[in-house]
Amino acid sequence: MMLAALALLASLAAADTTRPAPPDPARQVITRAEIEAAGLYRLPDLYRLLDGARTSTVDGFTWRADLLGGDPFAAETWTLLVDGERGEAGLFGEQNLSLVPVAITQVDSVEVWMVPRLVAGTFAPGGVLHLHTSRPRSGMAARGGLAIGNETGDPGPFRYVPERFTRNVDKFGTDYDALASFGAGRWRAQARFKLLRFYATDFAAFDRNSEALGANPALRLFAPALRLEADALGGTHAVSLLGGGSHDLWFFQPFGREIPVRRLWGQAGLHGRLPVAPQASLGYRLALAENRLDAWEGAALGLDPRWQTRTVRAGLDGQGALGAWTARLGGEVRHVSAAGAEGFTLGEVSGQLGRTTPRSAQHLDLSLAVAGEVAARAALGSRHALGAWTLGATAALAQRLPEETDRFSFWRARGYDAFEPFVAVEQAEAAGVTTEALLRLDAAGRLTPPLSVEASAAVRTLHGLTLETQPAAPDPDALETPRLLVVDADAEGQVVRGRVNVRWAQAGGRARVFYDGQAAAGGGAAFERAWEAVPRHRAGAEAAVSAGDSFTLSAMLTHRSAARWPAYAPLSGGNGGLYDARIPAVWLLDASGEKWLWQRRLRASLLFRNLLNQEERTHPVGAALDLRFYLRVELNL
C-alpha cells in the first residue's frame, strides 16, 4: 500500500523541489571551522557551542547535557545520530559522547535540533544532536592526531616539602585518534578510532576513587568505527560498525558516587535509500546493538553493577515529492532484551508532510508509538522569510513511553537488581506515558550588513513526568549508608526559555554576544526542587580573528548563574569543605589559537580553559576544574 501511495505521488510529481527554503532558526549547525577555531579538545566540548544547553559533570571527563530545557543530571532525552544512524551507547538515560567513536577532529559538522521532530525514522521528542563525520571521497586520505591536557595546581617542587605538599591534579591524555578513508568508483570506506586517557585526581573525588581502585584512578577509553558506502541500484547504501570500550568511573546518581566499571558497546547498522520512481524513494534501516556494564576488575567497591542489553531495530520508510510538497510514511520496530530484566518491543508508525517554497517552509510530523501503552505525538513547524528576517514557530504535543527513556527505575521495576540492597527504590505507582507540549517562536535576521540577530522564546509543559529524586543525597564516602531513590511517576511542571544571539561577521573576524535563560514556571514540589539544580542564566561573548586561512585566535567569556541542589544540603562542608550543595556562579574565560602548517597538512592548536581560575564546578560532590590547557597536533594527508 505504501508503494502504491509512493507511485501515486511520483506520478503527480512536478519538478522543482530543490529550491532553497529559509534557514530553520530552530536548527543550529556547528561547522568544522567553528570547532577548530574554538580549539575543542574532546567530543563533549561540543556542548559548549550549543545554544542554550545546560551541562554538568562530576569528573570533568563525562559531561551530560540537556537540549530542550531540563536538568542535565536527569535522563538525557535527546537523540544522538552518527552519520544518519542512531547511536545506542546510552546507559540509564546517560548519553556519554566520549564513548561515541568520533574524535573531535573527525567531526565535519554538527546539526542540533532544539525542538521535537522526526529523524531517522522515529520521533525524537527531546531534540537531536547529529554528528556528521568527514565523508570519504575518491582516492586515499588519512588523518591522525594526538592531544594532551593538564589542569594547573600540581605541587611542583613543594612535593618535597611535607608541610606544603599537595597531590597532583587532573591530567588529560595523551589521546590519539586516526582516520583513514578510501574511495574508488562507487565504493567508499572509512575506518577511524580514538583512544582517550584521563587521570581523575580532582581533590573532591580522589580519596573515594583511589580507595575503590587501590591505585591512581586512570581511565581509558577506546572507540573504533568502520563505515562502508556504496552507490548501487540508483541509491546509496551504508554499512557501519561502531563500538567503544572503557574502564571508567561511572557516576551513578542514585548510588551517589562513582562506580569503577568496564563498559563495552558495539553496534552494526545497515541503511540506505532506493529510488522507486523519479520523485519517490524507499529507505531502510537495520541495526543491532549490544551494551554491557561490568565491574572493573580489581576494584574494591564490593558492588557488581552487571548489565547487558541487546537492541534490534528495523525500519522502512517511503518518501516522495510533488512540486513544493514532500511526504514521508514509515515504520520501525525496536526490540530490547536485557539480561536479568524483562525486555520490550516498541513499534512506531510515523509520517511527515512538508511544503517548501523559497520564502517559506512548513512541516507536520506525526507519530504513534506502541509498547505497553500507546503514545501519540505531533510537531508542526513553520517558517517564513520576511525581507531580511525569518520568523519561525514550532508547536509540538508529544507523548513519551517509559520504554523510550531508559531510566534506572524503569529497568529496576523490570527486574534489574544489581544494586540490591544498596539502593532502595520507593515508587508509589508505575511510570506511565509522559505528555509534553512545547511552543517555540523564533526570529532571525540582519540588522545591518555585518550584524545579525537570532532570538527565540519557548514554553514547555510536562505531565506524567517520571522524576527520580532523593530526599537526602547519599554520602559518597559512606558506602554503608542506605540509598533511597524515590520515583515520582506523575510529576508535572512548566519551563520557560528565552535566548538571544547577536552576531557580527566580516572577512577575518567574527564575534557573538549571547544570553539564554530558562526556569521552572510552576509545577509540583519535586519538579521545582529538581529545577533548583539548573542554572537559570547563561550569558557571554565570543570573538575570533583569523590571518588568512592558516591562523586563528579566539576567546569566549561565559557567565553561568548559581544553582543549588537541596538534597545535598546535609553534605555541605563535607570532605574537608570540598562538598557544597550550592553551585557557585562563575565567569569562565577560554582562549585558543590554531596554526596550520605545511599547506594545511599539519595543524597545532592550544586551548586555555578557565583563564580566570574560577571555581568551575557543576555538581555538589564533583570536581572543581581550575585553569587548564590542552595542546593538539594533527596531521592530514
Add this chain to the structure above:
Amino acid sequence: MPPRALLFLLCVPVAVAQPAAFETLEVGVGGMGTFADAPFRNFWDPGPGAEAWVEMPFYLGQIRLGESVAWHEAVEAEPDTAVPDFVAVYTFAGWGVGVALPAGVRLALGLRAGILNMRFDTDAPVAVRSEAELAAGFDLRASMPLAAGWRLTASGTAVRVFTAERIDLRLVQVGVSRTFGTPEWLKEFLR
C-alpha cells in the same frame, strides 16, 4: 610638542612596518639569572642558567620559541626539610610587539607561556622525579646592533608558575642573536 609624544610619533611608523610573517629568523642564546621570593626561596637557591630561542615576524608582532635551563640548589638552612636540588627546563612560546628606537635599538613587550619541567636530583620513584606545570608571564626585551646581522640582547621576564602554591619567578637574560633570511622551504612550511 612634549618629548614623549615626539618619541611616540617617531616610533609608530617603524613599529608597524614589520617584515612579512616568517620572512626572517632570529636565533639567540644567552645567560640567565633567576630570582624568586619566599617561600620558594627558603627551600631553593636558583643558580645561573642559559636560554636559547628563535624569533620570527608573525602576522602581527613577533613570535618566539625558546627553552631555558637553570639549576636550583637546595637551601641547607632548612635542616628539617631535606629537599632535592632540581634542574628547571622551561620550554615556552611567546608573542610580542616591538618598536624601533634610534641607533638601531629595538624594544619589545610580550607574553610567554610554556611548561616548566622540574627534574629532581633524587632516588625517589621515577614517577615523582619530575614535575611539570604551566608557567606564563610577561617579557620586556631590548636589543641593539653589534655587527652585521648580530645583536646584543637583554630581557627581563616575570613568570608565574601555576603550581598549587604559585611560584613567581623573575628571569633576567643577556645574550647575542643572529638574524637570517628564512629559507624558502621553511617559509612554505610555516605559511
